[in-house]
Amino acid sequence: MTDLAHASVAELGRLLDARKVSAVELAQAALARVEAHRVLNAFLDVRPEVTLAQARAADARRARGETGALLGVPLAHKDIFVTRDWASTASSKMLAGYMSPFDATVVANLKDAGMVCLGKLNCDEFAMGSSNENSAYGNVLNPWAMGSDGRGGPGAAVPGGSSGGSSAVVAARIAPVATATDTGGSIREPAAFTGITGTKPTYGRPSRWGMIAFASSLDTAGLMTTSAEDCALVFNAMLGFDPRDSTSLDQPREDFTRALGAGVKGLKIGVPGEFFGPGLQPDVEAAVRAALAQYRKLGAQLVDISLPNAELGIPVYYVIAPAECSSNLSRFDGVRYGHRAARYADLADMIEKSRAEGFGPEPKRRILVGTYVLSHGYYDAYFIQAMKVRRIIADEFQAAFRQCDVIMSPVTTSVAFGFGEKAADPVAMYLADLYTVPGSLAGIPSMSIPCGFGAGGRPVGLQLMCNHLEEAKMLGIAHAFQQATDWHQRVPAGY
Numbered sequence: 001m002t003d004l005a006h007a008s009v010a011e012l013g014r015l016l017d018a019r020k021v022s023a024v025e026l027a028q029a030a031l032a033r034v035e036a037h038r039v040l041n042a043f044l045d046v047r048p049e050v051t052l053a054q055a056r057a058a059d060a061r062r063a064r065g066e067t068g069a070l071l072g073v074p075l076a077h078k079d080i081f082v083t084r085d086w087a088s089t090a091s092s093k094m095l096a097g098y099m100s101p102f103d104a105t106v107v108a109n110l111k112d113a114g115m116v117c118l119g120k121l122n123c124d125e126f127a128m129g130s131s132n133e134n135s136a137y138g139n140v141l142n143p144w145a146m147g148s149d150g151r152g153g154p155g156a157a158v159p160g161g162s163s164g165g166s167s168a169v170v171a172a173r174i175a176p177v178a179t180a181t182d183t184g185g186s187i188r189e190p191a192a193f194t195g196i197t198g199t200k201p202t203y204g205r206p207s208r209w210g211m212i213a214f215a216s217s218l219d220t221a222g223l224m225t226t227s228a229e230d231c232a233l234v235f236n237a238m239l240g241f242d243p244r245d246s247t248s249l250d251q252p253r254e255d256f257t258r259a260l261g262a263g264v265k266g267l268k269i270g271v272p273g274e275f276f277g278p279g280l281q282p283d284v285e286a287a288v289r290a291a292l293a294q295y296r297k298l299g300a301q302l303v304d305i306s307l308p309n310a311e312l313g314i315p316v317y318y319v320i321a322p323a324e325c326s327s328n329l330s331r332f333d334g335v336r337y338g339h340r341a342a343r344y345a346d347l348a349d350m351i352e353k354s355r356a357e358g359f360g361p362e363p364k365r366r367i368l369v370g371t372y373v374l375s376h377g378y379y380d381a382y383f384i385q386a387m388k389v390r391r392i393i394a395d396e397f398q399a400a401f402r403q404c405d406v407i408m409s410p411v412t413t414s415v416a417f418g419f420g421e422k423a424a425d426p427v428a429m430y431l432a433d434l435y436t437v438p439g440s441l442a443g444i445p446s447m448s449i450p451c452g453f454g455a456g457g458r459p460v461g462l463q464l465m466c467n468h469l470e471e472a473k474m475l476g477i478a479h480a481f482q483q484a485t486d487w488h489q490r491v492p493a494g495y
């Protein structure tokens with residue numbers, strides 16, 4: 001029988017349909033892997049009895065004659081989605097032990113499809129970061145570079161962030177799929193750093209209901225998988241209109257697998273010169289250029305395009321995202337939920353102390369920056385200005401998509417960096433998002449697929465960006481590459 005740990009969502013669905021394996025057996029095997037790889041520190045909350053109850057329910061549905069590609073397939077959720085059955089902390093001390101009275105829509109949709117949840121995954125605090133070093137619950141290890149001691153010692157690399165737990169568990173084949181969120185790159189960058197497929201759909205396609213808010217005009221739920229095909233299967237159940245999210249797109253349900261066989265003959269791939277500028281490391285560039293050559297071999301055509309203001313993405317994003325975060329995080333005041341200081345003099349003192357104790361340094365930094373750029377006298381100079389440039393960047397993407405069907409670029413300037421390398425310098429850390437924030441500001445679907453290895457045998461990602469609502473097409477383009485190459489099947493040693 002196929003090695004269950006290395007089986008794809010598609011294969012697991014077939015095995016379950018053929019009664020070759022039960023959901024309970026899959027859940028037990030996955031839970032055993034969760035325990036065997038605790039050193040990764042990817043999971044924040046695991047409750048085997050809840051997981052097994054969900055698996056039994058999936059088996060019972062099958063026994064009643066139900067079928068379904070996802071019925072009984074295990075997954076894990078980034079701890080940004082609230083869940084009734086596991087604590088929801090956003091990796092912050094502020095929400096330590098918090099039990100939500102409801103499930104996020106994304107969680108509920110996947111549960112309805114019969115997916116079995118293994119638990120909640122570590123991430124950067126409130127999804128702010130690029131290395132998972134901002135979690136209040138410790139670093140997550142990158143299965144490709146665990147360090148000389150195999151426990152995060154010398155030579156170890158970050159798994160990327162903010163969805164570091166999600167990338168690590170899929171790279172380590174603990175779960176075939178994990179949910180994640182992407183505000184400025186938090187799905188694509190960790191996927192690139194761990195050699196997996198990370199996909200951010202169009203802003204507004206996945207519901208934000210029950211996703212702990214960071215920057216509401218950018219926050220987008222998506223997936224970490226081992227292939228584009230698996231992502232399409234899970235998107236079918238996960239995405240859709242939600243009246244409880246005011247920015248949810250009222251689009252009909254669609255089959256995201258429909259373009260998987262479309263191929264890339266005659267496809268026009270836009271290659272933006274600005275994404276291959278100074279700062280891009282030669283090992284990453286070589287792997288990305290080789291992937292572009294592969295696409296050409298498959299029948300696609302490369303077209304030089306320009307996104308002249310994309311390089312302003314970082315300053316624009318780091319005004320807009322903190323502005324929205326300062327507003328969103330004001331709800332954590334120690335009154336209704338979240339951390340409350342043990343001793344205080346009056347209400348103001350209680351709020352001040354609770355927030356000072358509950359938030360880590362990165363959310364505090366962003367609340368300060370965000371409050372500043374929204375304050376009287378600076379609002380026009382910074383926030384409004386940033387919003388104007390955001391529109392210019394989005395318009396440039398529209399102009400580019402008149403010349404090409406898909407845009408391709410590197411995801412990051414380098415392969416996964418080491419722990420502590422950028423942690424002391426917030427600006428160096430923010431630059432990790434150079435190639436991912438433009439797509440976020442434009443709200444377009446984009447993804448990272450593994451396309452080779454760079455320095456230290458660490459994975460390199462290729463970024464694909466398509467126009468709004470074209471995720472089925474984008475997944476088809478990624479699938480064509482994955483049919484012709486096996487980078488997405490490479491598994492780190494020991495997993």
Ligand code: GLN
Nearest residue numbers: 127129182183184185186
């Ligand atoms: N690294 C970016 C940040 O720190 C992106 C985070 C995200 O996409 N959630 O804001």
